[in-house]
Amino acid sequence: MSRNIEPLNLLKVRDDYIPMQFIVDGDKLKLRADTVLPSWLATEEFGHRDLRNRIEPWLTSLFQSEHLSLLAGSGLTHAVHYLAAGKGAAGMGALTLSHYHTEINDAAKQAGEAAGREHGNLEDQLRVANELLRGLEILQKHDESTALRQELQTGMQAFAQSILASEAGIASAQEEKREQAFNTLVTFLMSFASRTGVRDRLNIFTTNYDRLIEAGAELAGLHLLDRFLGKLMPIFRSSRMDLDMHYNPPGIRGEPRYLEGVARYTKLHGSVDWVQTGKDIRRIGLPFGAASVEPYFQAPGLGDATAHELMIYPNAAKDRETADYPYVELFRDLAAAVCRPNSTLVTYGYSFGDEHINRVIRDMLTIPSTHLVVISYDDPLGRIMQTYREMGRPSQISLLIGPALADLTNLTENYLPKSAIDKTTFRMSDLLKQRMGAEQPPAKRPVAETDAFDGSDLV
Template sequence: MSEKEEPLNILKVRDDHEPLQFAVNGDKFKIQSAAQVSWLKSDEFDQKELRNRIEPWLTSLFQSEHLSFLAGSGLTHAVHYLAAGKGAAGMGALTLSNYQAEIDKAAENAAEAAGRKKGNLEDQLRVANELLRGLEVLQKNTEAAALSTELQTGMQDFAQSILCSEAGIAKAEEFKREQAFNTLVTFLMSFASRTGVRDRLNIFTTNYDRLIEAGAELAGLHLLDRFLGNLMPIFRSSRLDLDMHYNPPGIRGEPRYLEGVARYTKLHGSVDWLQTGKDIRRFGLPFGAGSVEPYLQAPGLGEATAQKLIIYPNAAKDRETADYPYVELFRDLAAAVCRPNSTLVTYGYSFGDEHINRVIRDMLTIPSTHLVVISYDDPLGRIMQTYKEIGRPSQISLLIGPALADLSTLTENYLPKAAIDKTTFRMSELLKQRWGTEQPNHPEKDQPNDGEEPL
C-alpha cells in the first residue's frame, strides 16, 4: 500500500528520544520505525494507550505559565472538510497584460526559496506590488496605472477566494455545519479554559478568514485584539493594556480575571481590515459574504477599493514586517512566546514563513519553553526539517498525521477537557480523603505510618 493510502503518523512527547513513526493497522497502530519505545511492550498498540501517553502531557503543557496558539491554514481546511466534505477553496492565478512571464518567474523563485514546490497567488501579488513601486519610481505612469488596475482585480479575486472558504462552511448542510462548529468550539476551549492565576491565552493566526472569530462567538470566548470601537473599530497600539475582570458579589479587594478571555492577533491581516487614510479599520463584512465590494461603499471609507484591504500576500519575505501594522503584530508574537515557562502550540502551520520560524527558534533558546507541533501531514517535509535544524528535541513535541491531528480525533481523544479538569481534581481529592479511612482493597494502607496516629 502506498504512503498516500496509508500515511505515516509521527509522535514525540514526554521523554521520547526520537520521533516514533506508526501506521494504522485495522483498529490498532503498528510501529514503522526502529525507535526504542520504552512505554510499549510490543510493536502494536491501540488508541487507549496513545491517549494515556498524550492527553496528560498536553494537559500539563496547556497549564504553563504562558500559553500561545498559532493556527495555520490547516485549521480552515479541517473545519471546512468537516462541514462540506472537502478542503477550503483554493486561490487562482494572477492574470496580467504585461510582465506576466517576469512576475511568474519571480514568484516561482520566491516559492522555491520558501521551500514550496511552486508559486501561488500570494507570491504573484507580492512580486507585482514590488514591480508597481518600481514603475512608479521610474515614472512609467501608463504602465503603472495599468498594473494598478489589474492588481486591484487580483486583490478582489484574492478576497473572493477567502470569502468562498467561509461560505463553504456557512452554507453547508445544517447538521454537518453544526458538527463542524461544535468541534471547533471544543478545540478552542481546550486552549482557552485556563485557571484564573495563569496568563491569558494568546491566539495567533496566519489566516485571513474569520473562522476563529466565528468559533469564539459560538463559544462565548472574548477576543482582545488591537481594535477599539464598535461601529468601525480602529487599529490601536494599546492592545496589551486591555483585559477583562469582574467583581464577585460581597467580595472586597482586587477584581478577578473573567474566564473565557484570550488575546488575538492576525499576523497577516484579515479580509475585513481596510486602510482608510492614515488609519486601519475593521469594517462590517458578514461571514461568508458573496463579495467584499458592496461593503466598501459605506460612508467614512472614502474611495476604498479591494487593493486597500490589509491581507498581506508577502509570506515569502519578512521585509514587510517592518511596516505598519505588521511591526505591531509581530512584536506581539515575539513578546508573547519569547519568555520563560512559555508553551507554543501550532496547528495546521507548515513552517513556511521564515519570519515566524525565526521567532520560534529564538523562543526555544530559553530552556523552560516548549513547542508542540500538531499537523495533519507534512507533505513538503518542512516540519521535520525545522525540527532537525533547531536541534532542541527535548523542547519539542510532535503530533503529525491523521491518526493524531484529525480535528475530530484530536478534540475527542488527545486535547485536554479543561472544563472538567477542576471537577476531576476535586473528585480525586475527595476520594483520597475517603480512602484514608476506608480502603478495603488495600488493607496495608489502613495501617498508620510511623509517627502517625490512627484515623
C-alpha cells in the same frame, strides 16, 4: 490538504527522544518496521487508549503553563471545511496578469524557492507585483503603473472571493454537518482557552485571512481581545495590549478576578475585512461568507477604497512588510507572547513555511523552560521535520503528525484536555488522595514459622 492518501503518523511526547512512527490497521495501531519499540509499549501492536494515556495528560500539563499560545495555520480552515462540506477549503490560485507577467512569475518563483517552497504562490506574486508597481510609480511610467494597478485590483478581488468562498462553504453546508463542524471547532478552542484565573491569558495567533476563529469564538462565548477598538468601524490601535476583562464576585473584597473565557487574538497576515483608509487600518462590517467585499466599501469614511486596499497580502518570504504598519505591531505581539520563560506554543495546521515566524520560534526555544507542540494532519513538503531537525532541541518539542493524531475530530475527542471537566477532575483527585491518606491500612499478621512462604505478605 489531500485526504485520499493517508500520510505518516508520527508521535513524540514526554521523554521520547526519537519520534515514533506507526500506521493504522483497522482498530489496531502498529509500529512501522523500521521503528524502535518505545519503552512505554509492550508490543508492536497497540490501541487508541494507549495513545490517549500517553498524550492527554502531557497536553493537559502543558496547557497549564504560565504562558500558553496557539498558532493556527490554514490546516484549521481546511479541517473545519472538510467536516462541514466534505472537502477542503478553496485554495489560492495563481494571479493572471498581462503586464510583466513573465517577470513577476519568475521573481515569485525565486522568492518561493528561497522560502523553501517548490513554486511561488499567490502571496509571492502579489508581493512582487506591488513592488513592481511602486517602481513604475517612482519612474513615473503612469500608463504602465495604471494598467498594472487595475490588474492588481482584479487579482485582489479574486483573492478575497476565494477566502469568502471558503467561509460560505462552511456557513451554507448541510445543517447537521455544519453544527458538527462548529461544535468541534468550539471544543478545540475552549480546550486552550479554559485556563485557571491565575494564569496568563491564552494568545491565539493565526496566519489565515478568513474569520473562522472569530465565528467559533462567537459560538463558544469566547471574548477575543485584539488591537481594534470601536463598534461601528473598529480602528487598529497600538495601545491595546494592557486591556483585559475582570469581574467582582459577590461579597469579594480586594482586587477583581479575571473573567473566564477571554483570549488575546492576533491575525499575523491580516484579514479579509481589514481595509487601509488613509493613515488608518479599519475593520469593516463584512458578514461571514459574504458574496463579495465590494458592496461594503460603499460607506462614508472608506473614501475610494477598493480590493487593492485590503490588508491580506503580507510578505511571507522576506521581512520587508513585517517592518511596516501594521505588521510590525502584530509580529511584536507574537515575539512578546512566546519568547518568555515557562511558555508553551502549540501549532495546528501550520506548515512552517513562513520564515519570519520560524525565526521567532527558534528564539523562543533558546529559553530552556519553553516548549513547542506541533500538531499537523500531514507534512507534505517536509518542512515540519526539516525545521525540527534544524532547531536541534528535541527535548523541548512534541510532535503529533498524521490523521490518527491530528484529525480535528480525533484530536478533540481523545487527546486535547476537556475544558469542562478538568478542574472538577483535579479536585476529585485531590480529595481521593486525602481520603486514601487518612485511611489506616490493616495490620499485617506476622509470618509464623510453619506458614508456607509464597511472597503474598510482601505485596
